[in-house]
Amino acid sequence: MGRGRSARVGPWLAGVLLVAVAGAGFGLYWFQPWKLWQDETVHEALPVTVDVNTSRVPAEGPSSSEKPSTPPPAEPVTLASGELISHEHATSGTVKLVRLADGSHVVRVEDLDTSNGPDLRVLLTDAPVKEGRPGRHVFDDGKHVGLGKLKGNKGSQNYAVPADVDPARYSSVSIWCDRFDVSFGAAELAVT
Numbered sequence: 001m002g003r004g005r006s007a008r009v010g011p012w013l014a015g016v017l018l019v020a021v022a023g024a025g026f027g028l029y030w031f032q033p034w035k036l037w038q039d040e041t042v043h044e045a046l047p048v049t050v051d052v053n054t055s056r057v058p059a060e061g062p063s064s065s066e067k068p069s070t071p072p073p074a075e076p077v078t079l080a081s082g083e084l085i086s087h088e089h090a091t092s093g094t095v096k097l098v099r100l101a102d103g104s105h106v107v108r109v110e111d112l113d114t115s116n117g118p119d120l121r122v123l124l125t126d127a128p129v130k131e132g133r134p135g136r137h138v139f140d141d142g143k144h145v146g147l148g149k150l151k152g153n154k155g156s157q158n159y160a161v162p163a164d165v166d167p168a169r170y171s172s173v174s175i176w177c178d179r180f181d182v183s184f185g186a187a188e189l190a191v192t
Contacts, residue, residue: 074101091185
């Protein structure tokens with residue numbers, strides 16, 4: 001009689017173990033807790049472009065008093081900036097909206113220090129930045145433009161603003177976890 005009972009418990013126990021292992025595997029994939037101990041540091045220089053309008057030589061060629069030369073690269077202009085504040089995770093650094101000499105725009109994140117996490121992105125948004133931990137349901141309700149995956153949770157990096165986006169219509173930047181719909185940190189962009 002004992003043998004029949006263990007024969008029934010065996011498949012049930014195997015099923016429970018299979019569900020537990022599958023659940024643990026899914027949980028590890030979804031949360032990726034090891035990223036909390038893994039830092040990705042990125043150090044990108046601010047892009048510098050040459051303004052093609054100032055580097056042209058007249059069609060008839062240079063006059064005897066003009067010497068053909070390539071002008072020095074034009075300087076990028078910071079249009080707005082702000083300090084990152086913490087939301088769901090401790091986050092610090094500076095965010096700048098920069099216009100390059102060719103008229104394109106980049107969001108530059110400098111001295112970033114935040115937690116690593118799954119599916120982190122940089123968003124340009126029209127939402128106000130609130131102090132404290134209001135990271136949930138703050139930046140997903142208004143207008144926003146995704147600028148790409150976060151390149152690293154530490155360092156300085158650039159994110160191109162799409163050419164068809166008017167950056168003047170956006171007032172903040174968020175380091176956004178797309179998987180859990182939370183802001184790790186955000187900065188209000190103040191015109192400089």
